[in-house]
Amino acid sequence: MADARDEALALAETAIALLRDAGASDADATVTIADKFACEARDDEITKLERSRGRTLYVRAFRGKRRATLSTTDLSREGVAALARRAVAAAEYVGEDPHAGLPEPVESDGVCDHDLFTVAPDVAERADEAKLEEALAMERAVRAADERIVNSDGARVRDSVVSWALANTRGFRGVTQGSQVSRAAAPVVRDGDDKRIGHYGTAARGWATAESAQAVALHAVHRALAQIGARKPATMRVPVIFERDVAASVLGDLFSALSAANVALGNSWLADRVGARIGNERVTLVDDGRLRGGLGSSPFDGEGSPTRETVAVEGGVLRTFLSDVYWGRRLGIDSTGNAGHGTVEETNFYLVPGTGTLDDLVASTERGILVLDTIGFATEYASGTYSRGARGIYIEDGAPRYAVDEFTIASSFGAMLEGIDGIAGDLRFDGTVVSPSFRVAEMTVSGS
Template sequence: MSKQIEVIADQVLRWARTAGADDAEASVHESTEFSAGVRMGTVETLTEAASRGLQLRVFVDQRMARAGTSDLRPETLEGLTQRAVERARLANADPFAGLPEETGVVPETETLKLYDPALEEWSAAEKISLAQETERIGLNLDPRVNNSGGASFHVGRSRVWLVNTRGFAAGYRSTGCSLSLHLLGQDGDQQAQVSDYWFTAARQRSELETPEEVARRTVERVRRHLGARKIETQEVPVVFEPVLAAELLSDLFGAVTGNAIYLRRSFLVDQLGKKIAAEGVTVIDDGLLPGRLGTRPFDREGVASQRTVVIENGVLRNYLCGAYSARKLKLRSTGNGTGNGETPTNFYLAAGPHAPKEIIATVKQGLYVTRLIGQGVNLVTGDYSRGAFGLWIENGELTYPVHEITISGNLRRMMEEMEMVGSDLQFRDQIAAPTVKVSSMSVAGK
């Protein structure tokens, strides 16, 4: 019988102390996963497993080292811990290194709705048939949508336990499930194939979209690419649908982390209190929203989750910090620490007053973005340039699809020119946004 993760974590802290660490932190997790991939009705892959792992940080005279392992046998853990302490002595002393001074009050995990026992009641056959059902419906909605990249269903369950030598000891369990579908379409043999996908993810079984819903959204997304044209290079307004606006937010996140700020690797360095975005832009990181995918009682350093207003009506109010970057910047940890940088909790652009249709209606000639590919974002300068697929907007209406284009601009200017924010915010993922309109970007085509 394997040892409890609580017992393992405590033992590792004792070994770290014995080896000479001033402080140490250990985080242990145990998780199970199940995933089914189906394609053209057949089960392609079925994966099931349980795993455990441990992450350790040790501090000696303000010198830090870390270690991690999936092998939790005592002989492995003891050696790894001792070597970590020896290695810490070889690092440079860094007055900002260390565990968080205060971790705040950890919220009741029950109120956060991170765990759904209903997920365990799903039988393997039910889980497989959810994926099969989704694909089957999707392949029968439109004769032009006639090939599948597969549907998959995933369920995971995990429990983490975090302890440190300053007396922090807490854990929580969480669940997650997701259903996704990838379909392809073709309008006649001579035409180019098009492809798109859709997914739903949730902590609670009841929050997951139905197979019908996922299939319908996937088919809609695939068929709107059919018959795509190239367009001329021009400067036009660009409207991002919610999942694509969320990608912009994901880029923005990288620029507001304490780590990027103290290293001056962000176009938002030295901008606290300044107007950096349009009036309608309010961006929040909130780790306490019940049942959301980014919700958690505390971060990986044990600091309690909170709601942090990052941008308020266009004004930059806060950077998102872990203990280390907070000390460097003379700020407080916002509960985004990983011990090695920052992660978002639920990072989102707050909903605005405009219906998506109303936003599109304001555009005479412009682009509605439906897909972005590539990593052309430079956070140091804010320069932004990515490959795009979309729908052309003419006189306030979506018309034909366009492809082989890139959209470029500068994130700072795009934030300033985010002149309309939609009312359609949905928390599909840890990073979320409603429809947004940027008043002008360079669209390169022919």
């Protein structure tokens, strides 16, 4: 795959030259070349088969302190040149922003993708045939696992190798590569007159480190069966346990509140809280761009800053926001190596795990709810209100009693972080935002 890296870097260098020709005083260009494979099996046959190479160019162009961006999938020289002229002309209409501009050049610390194990060799080595066979095997495993499984939305196997290069007019040149594989299954169980789907998927840098196809199939089946006979719980205030995938979605909302961009725009309930206690001593939140084999690991971020490990919340105290160079300048902090393309992005963001298992959390809960899935998403970053539709298991005397659905769980992020009274040790880096399962001492459950 060395050729894709070379091609990406050459295209990025061409782009900044064209931007200079169009009148930009400074520019940086990112070229991404993604080789992707995806297949889906359903009913004993392969129902989807996709293989493509996609190339995308993203450029930030500056005219002094005025910034414009462009992105295109047309990487022809003429196409890029025309868009460069358009972007530079549009920059005339942008206000002068004292914080705009490329990062100051920094000495590379010499870390490369090889050191971070971002490419698993088994991805390029594995034949398509084996992946098709695996998807079919997962679909068979799902349907054979239990007689109540009557249907399936398909089993999916995917992989990709993404090469990306960054070049800027201050002399930065960087190129890196990462692989990713994923497996997912979606069995449908019949429950009287109802149907219920269980979804489960996993991802990793390579096949050898990913959860096995059999484990994924069985986990999905377990999730489907766990919903059988679900009823609406009573409205009450009780402890709520977040199973690790659902816990990860809560962490995604916390990342948004920690993003310097949202903070600077007044769109975060954490604004003005650095140095303050925002949760109890169990809560430590880390963003680690250098995690070995992490799905978000990279030697440098989207604008060339070295990535690093940042403890954003330590023992419940907010230490720092997560930032790129621009939003950092606006808040008066350094970049934490979290530049995406025009946004602040997580690298590998997680809640530091405790000990014990999800079962231990359940066993130590007198009466409460184990949440296995939520629906709905956050929009209320400014107020810090948390409210989601949910389904899961009702717990009494430390044991799971029956499935529950059609209810909401609600609180505020602040109260939840203060109320976390148990964190399991089941953290797994199968995404870029991950969490161990945890329990919040009290939340509002709205049902009947």
